[in-house]
Amino acid sequence: MFKNAINYNAVLYAVLMVAAMWLGFLLQNLGWFSGCSGAIIPLSPYGLKGIFLSPFLHGGLEHIFGNSVPIFVLIFLLFQFYPFIAKKVFFLGWILTGFLVWLLPSIDIYTGDYNQVCIIGASGIVYVLAFFLFFSGVFRWNTKFLTVSMVVALYYGGLVWGVLPEELFSHLAEPSRISWQSHLSGAVIGIIMAFMFRKAGERKKKYIWEFPNYYSEKDDKLWQQYKENHPEDFLELPYKKKDNVWEHLDEIRKNG
Structure with missing residues (x-):
């Protein structure tokens, strides 16, 4: 019974994405991607390719480990409970988030100075999926999808603080290397898609007795x-x- 309940495509897509991230990390450490190659560079034409490549590149083992687990869990939940729109949400969210990050210049919130940065990592996708899964359940107001929302809120509710610059919460000797722009972009795109697709696919069941004058x-x-x-x-x-x-x-x- 439990086997029949699992959508194996959900496991497959989750495994493939995590495997691709680790393959990219391996190639990165072998010298295939050096410097800002493959990264999103805001407002730079050279950095546009980072929209597609940056989720596979990471700054170290801690960085990729930190993204691998939530990516696997959130992709699994997306394809398990939203198979009818999962691909649209995943790929559209990926591209739109990356493009929005590219449009947002990295500006020091205290001095207003522009800093050219190279943004890598899959955290933007993590935020897209987390915010989509949470708000989709809220917008649909369906028991099953609300349960998914609560699971996401329970385990990843702390992500909400990542949409703000780290400098607001702690005194840093140097600018933070965490891209809050990626987090904010992913959150915004996730909420927008949750609203856009709120009526797509499976919706709340309405039983006959919920209709007025249902008996004749x-x-x-x-x-x-x-x-x-x-x-x-x-x-x-x-x-x-x-x-x-x-x-x-x-x-x-x-x-x-």
Whole structure:
């Protein structure tokens, strides 16, 4: 029963994405991608290819480990519970988030200075999926999808702080290397797609008794058949005629 409940495509896509990330990380360490090659460089034409390549590149083992687990879990949840729109959400979210990151210049929030940065990692996709899964359940208001929303909120609710610059919460000796722009872009795109696709595919079931005036005798075949076979049950019942006091007036006078 449990085997039949699992969508094996959900496992397959999750495994393939994580495997591709580790392959990219391996090639990166072998020198295939050096410097800003393959990274998103905001507002630079050279950095546009990073929209497609940057999720496969990471700054170290801690970075890729930190993205591998949530990527696997969130992709699995997406394809398991939203198979009808999973590919659209995943690939559209990936591209739109990367493009939005490319459009957002890296500006020091205290000095206003522009810093040219190279952005790598799959955290933008993590935020797309997490925010889509949470808000999709809220927008649909469906028990099953709301359960998924609660699971995401329970395990990844802390992601919400990542949409803000790290400098707001701690005093850093140097600018943070965490791209809050990627997180913010992913969150925004995830919410927008959750709203756009709120009516796509499986929706909340509405049972017949939830509709006004759902019952009609004419549609009840068993009831109609019973009435035909037992007409005596529906004859008008005898009743006592109401007394007319004027008819008993003489009798009342005698007794009085």
